[in-house]
Amino acid sequence: MVRKPANYSKKAILTLLYEHRNEFLSGQKISELIGCSRTAVWKHIQSLLEEGFLIESVQKKGYRLMQSPDGLNEPAVAAGLKTKRLGRTIRFYESIESTQKEALRLADEGAEDGTVVLTNEQTNGRGRLGHTWQSQRGTNIAMSMILRPSLPIEKTPQLTLLTAVAATDVIEKVTGLTCGIKWPNDILYNGKKLVGILTELQAEATYVKAVVIGIGINVNGDLSDLPESVRQVAGSLELITGKRYALAPFIQEFFECFEALYTTYLHEGFQSIRPLWEQRALNLGNVIKVRKPGGHILEGVARGINNEGVLLLQKSDGTLAQVYSADIEWDK
Amino acid sequence: MVRKPANYSKKAILTLLYEHRNEFLSGQKISELIGCSRTAVWKHIQSLLEEGFLIESVQKKGYRLMQSPDGLNEPAVAAGLKTKRLGRTIRFYESIESTQKEALRLADEGAEDGTVVLTNEQTNGRGRLGHTWQSQRGTNIAMSMILRPSLPIEKTPQLTLLTAVAATDVIEKVTGLTCGIKWPNDILYNGKKLVGILTELQAEATYVKAVVIGIGINVNGDLSDLPESVRQVAGSLELITGKRYALAPFIQEFFECFEALYTTYLHEGFQSIRPLWEQRALNLGNVIKVRKPGGHILEGVARGINNEGVLLLQKSDGTLAQVYSADIEWDK
Incomplete structure (x- = not known):
């Protein structure tokens, strides 16, 4: 028998509940699909309830996920994700110094193409050119993607521009807002910055080993936790539209949009991205x-x-x- | 009072002994220069003797370093080093997985330009394009240099070629052997590889954050610990000349030679290095x-x-x- 990690069953149950959000799943069915006892299923459900998940439990029908606690969790992003590689491996941390630093470390240790580091809180997020990136816990998206493209090193900055296109597209799709890009990769709405993108490279002489792209998106929240200097230049989607957005589906949209653009780029080169970027440029x-x-x-x-x-x-x-x-x- | 690290005095005494290799230093003088008691000096000398240093002790004259144990130590490399930046900060490890991996980690944490990671033993040394680099404990040079040049990323591979020039120059200066360079950066003598060079890059979009250059030089030893497959292609300076070479002065020569070439390169560009490389090319x-x-x-x-x-x-x-x-x- 292959021994599974301690939290494997709980994560698997939560993924199942996310995948079947609009229906009931019986304890029997869950125990068969996951391969654990019905008692274990019951215990894991109790544990999820304690973590803040709202799970409806109805006699003879089973369990149904009604609501998640604020912030992200790995099953919410994994369930139903339609990408081929991007986000198929997620390293999730409730809190971390910097997703970018961790992704660079993982990339150096050999993490596979498409791996994403995701967190609810960065305690020391990185921005461009040595700046820091500040954000509120559980209200925003902070992640770093590890890519291993076959590209000459001097072309890798093009991925920064591609990422900016993907971010404006997803924001428009989810919120209806049309944002602009400030070269190379700040995403602005009415002069306020909503997205930061940081592209870092690991190369061996001329050979690209990994590109790590960090993305911060201010989704929800009023930024009131942030210093005045940040609030003067930053905005959040909620501050603009007055609506709150679920983070996991937002990320899934981003992964799918990014992967489509990235695949086109790898086949057709930057000329396929350039007009998209220029259309959105401020x-x-x-x-x-x-x-x-x-x-x-x-x-x-x-x-x-x-x-x-x-x-x-x-x-x-x-x-x-x-x-x-x-x-x-x-x-x- | 500033608290010094536990081993500060011992390291300082050893550095003094290296700097005054051909003369006696009295316990009184050492205690004044280092700022510790004469009893402390005596205790540290005993500890160095236990580590294998041969230190002559003569009544009324003092202490004189006669011989070091096999392998490297930090004071031996630091004492009398004439460079401006390169090797002024040394991170020395008796044994480490890979100097390159550690240097990349330190560079990402902000280690300053010129920092060098040095070891007596790599347990999992890195070579080019995912190869490993195997070497014998205490007989060879294994180090990684952290540089922060202001260069466009596509120029950084030129530093690999520059490093190869520095390595052949130092080998010629120390041993009299004229080696050849196999593009881009293997150093060969009679078809046997003596030096391996690995250049890795950390960049943010188009901005070079750090270049980490790893260098392995087979100085002493008969390579008998290494697998047959490695011995067929590799050599050591001792195997060729029949002589053993002190590692620390070798490294100092390398730092000085590299820094001179590097300074020229930063001012005059690669055209100043190209003819030197081509003269040595096989x-x-x-x-x-x-x-x-x-x-x-x-x-x-x-x-x-x-x-x-x-x-x-x-x-x-x-x-x-x-x-x-x-x-x-x-x-x-």
Whole structure:
């Protein structure tokens, strides 16, 4: 007999309940499907109730999941997920320092393509260029995806742009809001940042070992836990629409949308993503300022991106500058 | 009073003894320089004797280091090192799974430019493209350097070529042997591999966070502990010259040579390294086979490298192919 991990049955029961959200499942059926006793099923249901799951229990009909506690759990994301690879392996943590740091560690240890690190709380989330990413527990999406594409290293930043397209698409699908992208990958609505994306690379000489893409999406909450400096520039979907959104289906939509774009990209290259990105881009045709990592500032008109994903900035003398890595600014 | 770590005084005494290898240091002088009691000095000396250091002790003259135990220790590498940054911070481990893995972890945590991870024994050393690197305890050099150059990611593989130049130079300086480089970075003597180099990259989109360069050099030993398959392709400096070489001065020479080349490279670009690499390259002008990561094989005449560090292969139809990442083979 293969010994299963201690929590295997409970997780399996919860996944079953998620997969059959609109119907009753008898204790007998669950025990057959999972391969544990009916007493064990009963005990696991009690334990789930204690964790805050609302499970209806009706004589002769069985159990039905009515409501989940706030925040995420792994079965909620796994149940019914329609992707081929992305999110098929989930490493879930109730709280973690940084999903990105953990995903980089797992990638270095050989975690497979499509593995996702997911959490309800980051205690020290990472942002771009050494910034931190702050968010409220259980109200937002914080995750890091491990990808192992066969790409030259200089092309991997294109995945950042692709991720921004996927994020705006999912937000539109779930909430109806049409957001814009600030190069390369901030997602804004009315000037407030809703999504942060961080792409990190592990490579051996010219060979890409892993790309780890971290995504933070402010879904629910009023950001009142966050410092004033963050609240001035950030928003949440709930603050805009007044509605709360279930996080697990949101993530599933994201995985499916991202995987479709990613598959197209791997087959057809960045030229298939470029028009999608430019359609969603903010301030094309306007004057922007580009602050390079060294502090040097360049001013010009944003003219779009080229087929490599590089930002094209038309300077006052008419020439085009190519911008690879920078923060950009504009007047509101 | 600032509390010093438990082993601080012992390490400081050993560093002093290394710095004054050819003279006697009195217990009084040591206790003043280190800031501990003469009794403490005596106790630390006893402890060093137990570890295998041979320290001469003469009445009214003091202590003199005569001989170190086999293998490396941190003070031996630190004492008298003339570099500006490289090796000024050393993380030394008697035994470790992989210096490369540890250096990548430290780099991700913010270790400063020039930090070096050093060990006497790797239990699971890494080689290129997922290979392992096997070596004997205490007889060879196994280390990983953390560098934070301001470079576009696609240029970082050039550091692999630079490292190969540094390794051949140091071997020639220490042993008088003139080795050749097999593209991109194996160091061979009479067809036997003496050095392995592994360059790994941590980047955020287009921004290089750290380059970690692992170097294994077979210095002493007859490789008899290693599997037959490794012994067929590998050699050691001792096997060739019949002499044993002290590891710490060897590493110091390497740090100094590498830092000089690296400084030139950062100022003048790869064109300053290219001729040095080509002078040491094996089989330029000869037919070689190139096995790409996917398994695809290309045959042609090796024509050198370009100013980007890319191998140029002239195919039978006369055209030049650019080779970025591959294993190469030739007939002996």
